[in-house]
Structures are given as structure tokens and as C-alpha cells.
Amino acid sequence: MSTQPPSPNPHRIVIITGPSGAGRSTAINALEDLGFEAIDNLPLSLIPRLLSGRPLERSVALGVDVRNRDFTTKGLMKLVDALPLKTEAEVSLLYLNAREDVLVRRYSETRRPHPMAPNESLQDGIRRERELLGAIQSRSDIVIDTSDLSPHDLRAELTKLFAAPGESGLSVLLNSFSYKRGVPHGVDMVFDCRFLRNPHWDQDLRSLTGQDARVAEYVTADARFAPFFDKITELTDLLLPAFHDEGKSYLTIGLGCTGGKHRSVAVAEMMGKALANKGWQVSIRHRELERQLKSGAGDT
Structure with a gap:
């Protein structure tokens, strides 16, 4: 009978958040291309249930933002603190940020109302969202300012951070x-x-x-x-x-x-x-x- 402890789960759980327009969708797609199971806008209350049970067979990328049904700042930080107790996988909170003028330009190109100000100005929504997420940014393990990054540049940064060593060569x-x-x-x-x-x-x-x-x-x-x-x-x-x-x-x-x-x-x-x-x-x-x-x- 072996007395060796079980091998730790080699997979990762990356929770991606940040203000609308900072590149969350690009990040989720990039991690999916790296072999992560990508899930976007899952209610916070369902994430522990998703990760309970058998050890992960793949790394997981979870997109979370203010549009999530039960999103709160305290709720997300509580979840991030609790997950390491529920899984052997390495848990990281990735925060994507950008300057206000960049967020305005990017969101204007989508021609969609801002989730934090559907009937107000885009600037009002962006500022309100940044205030809400400020505490999360300071709690994050990784913060990337995407203001001067193209989607290609952001993908490159994430590949450097999250690609499995030797998995697909250099x-x-x-x-x-x-x-x-x-x-x-x-x-x-x-x-x-x-x-x-x-x-x-x-x-x-x-x-x-x-x-x-x-x-x-x-x-x-x-x-x-x-x-x-x-x-x-x-x-x-x-x-x-x-x-x-x-x-x-x-x-x-x-x-x-x-x-x-x-x-x-x-x-x-x-x-x-x-x-x-x-x-x-x-x-x-x-x-x-x-x-x-x-x-x-x-x-x-």
C-alpha cells in the first residue's frame, strides 16, 4: 500500500473580471484556445457547485462581471477566498482594466447601452462600474492594463501567463x-x-x-x-x-x-x-x- 500523498491537481481556475470593454471576452477566448474550459456569466452562487465533486479534468476560465445575476463585490471576493478550500486547483483572480477614454471608445463601437447606466451617459456607467470594482482590483492576483494592447497583444500576454509549460512547444x-x-x-x-x-x-x-x-x-x-x-x-x-x-x-x-x-x-x-x-x-x-x-x- 502506497504511503505517498495524492498528486495535487495540476489544473487552474482563473476568474476573469474587470470593467466592460477592458477585454474580458478576448481573454476568455484566449484561455479557451489554451485548453481551458471557458464559462462566461455564470451566477456566483453556481460556481462552487460547478467545481465540487471530482478533481478537474481541465483548467477552467470563468468570466464574471456586473451583468452576472447575483454579482456583488463582497460576493466575488468571498467566492475567491473560499474556492481554495473546495479544490486543489490553483485559483487566480485576473483583473483587466483600461483608461476611461479607452473604455468609452471601445464601448461606443459596440453601440450597446452600458449595463451600469442603460438610460444614462456611457461615462456615468463606466465610472459607476469602476467604483464598484475598485476593491476587486486591489484583491486580484494579476492585473493587466489593456489600454494600449490590441486583442493580439492581450492574447500574447495571457499565453505567457497561462500556457502550460512545454504543452505546445515554443x-x-x-x-x-x-x-x-x-x-x-x-x-x-x-x-x-x-x-x-x-x-x-x-x-x-x-x-x-x-x-x-x-x-x-x-x-x-x-x-x-x-x-x-x-x-x-x-x-x-x-x-x-x-x-x-x-x-x-x-x-x-x-x-x-x-x-x-x-x-x-x-x-x-x-x-x-x-x-x-x-x-x-x-x-x-x-x-x-x-x-x-x-x-x-x-x-x-
Whole structure:
């Protein structure tokens, strides 16, 4: 007969809350993609019943906000304090926040009445909700300000926090950007491409992007490109396996140039192909090109 204690439940319970418009739905979807069982707007009184019984077979993400039928600040904090006594799973309270002006803009885009002020101004509802949730924010285990995060950025942050070590290997995001707009949030390492010759000054190439073969040829023709690309390839060949062995599941590499349209885009595309050919899970994001697509405007 074994005298060893039972193994602790390796799963997690993440309760996600925060003001409307701060990214709760994006977070729930992101955790679901990471293998969590996701449940949104379940009444607080039903959560202990949901988690009672046999140990969890999967981690659980629970979305909770002021729209929950029996939501109160005290009720949620009491629940968070009680859950560790009812389950061996690790319990975390994740609070997503954003500046008031950002919440106003995001909620205005939905064209829906605010749950805290259905017949009043949007600003009144946001302020009332933030006052109600203030005590919860101070009690939370993890607080993420999403004001300057895109949905993609928020997903990356949550992947870093909640992906099971070694579960799906190391995923690499290559993010091209413009230094004029600042380094993207959450990058792990950055390579500056501004020393390479700039296609912007060639009239035939100015309107194109680094995804065009002619721009890529122009950039690679710079005598400094080959040694630069060789060096960053050597560095990633060294670091990525080490990060993987340490259990890191997500790595973001930033590649910047002046306008985020030509050089950084071309290098990111070439680097993505090189890493993918070596078996790494790679995704590419071109921040400024996405911005142009949304606005319909050009940028150099």
C-alpha cells in the first residue's frame, strides 16, 4: 500500500473580471484556445457547485462581471477566498482594466447601452462600474492594463501567463513596427533595422511594403544585410532552444524601422520563413500595416 500523498491537481481556475470593454471576452477566448474550459456569466452562487465533486479534468476560465445575476463585490471576493478550500486547483483572480477614454471608445463601437447606466451617459456607467470594482482590483492576483494592447497583444500576454509549460512547444511572434510609434508592448527582444538602406527613397518602391519581393530584394542587396541576418539567425538558434527548455511557451521578437513599412516588414518575413523551416511555430504581425489597413491611409 502506497504511503505517498495524492498528486495535487495540476489544473487552474482563473476568474476573469474587470470593467466592460477592458477585454474580458478576448481573454476568455484566449484561455479557451489554451485548453481551458471557458464559462462566461455564470451566477456566483453556481460556481462552487460547478467545481465540487471530482478533481478537474481541465483548467477552467470563468468570466464574471456586473451583468452576472447575483454579482456583488463582497460576493466575488468571498467566492475567491473560499474556492481554495473546495479544490486543489490553483485559483487566480485576473483583473483587466483600461483608461476611461479607452473604455468609452471601445464601448461606443459596440453601440450597446452600458449595463451600469442603460438610460444614462456611457461615462456615468463606466465610472459607476469602476467604483464598484475598485476593491476587486486591489484583491486580484494579476492585473493587466489593456489600454494600449490590441486583442493580439492581450492574447500574447495571457499565453505567457497561462500556457502550460512545454504543452505546445515554443511559439514565436515576429512583430514589425515603426520606432516613431514606439516599441510594441511585451516584446522579449528587439532588432533595429534602421541602418539598412531605405526603400522609401526609391520612388518605384515607396508605395510598396516589405511583403513585396521587389522591396525584399532591395533590402537584401544592402551589403550589411547578410552579416546582420546571419548574426540574428545565430542568436535565435542559440536562444530559442534554451527558452524552450526553460518551459517558456511564447516569445515575441520585435523588428523595427523608421516607418514600419519596408525594412522591418521584409526582415520579419524572411526571419519567419527561416524559423519555420527549422520547425518553430511562427506567426508574424506587421503592426503599422495593420494600422494602415484599418485607417485606409498610407504611411512611410
